[in-house]
Amino acid sequence: MILKTLAIAVVLFIVYIVFFKKNREKNIVKKxxxxxxxxxxxxxxxxxxxSTKESVLSNGKxxxxxxxxxxx
Structure with a gap:
């Protein structure tokens, strides 16, 4: 019984990593x-x-x- 529970937990963890972890990483890269x-x-x-918007530009400075x- 304990082995079945552990096996289900491992499978759910792997599914989480495969499907949901990549989406979070893509969102972080976009930000x-x-x-x-x-x-x-x-x-x-x-x-x-x-600020460059409020400054006076002369000879590249x-x-x-x-x-x-x-x-x-």
């Missing part, structure tokens, strides 16, 4: 593939971090304001 459209960069003049761009 890691999310890319953010905004990035934080450092101003080369004052070393503060700013991101500045936090026009004042920092003038003082480079």
């Amino acid at each position: 890691k593939d999310i890319k953010y459209e905004d990035e934080m960069v450092e101003c080369p003049t004052c070393q503060t971090y700013i 991101y500045y936090c304001s026009k004042d920092c761009l003038k003082n480079k």
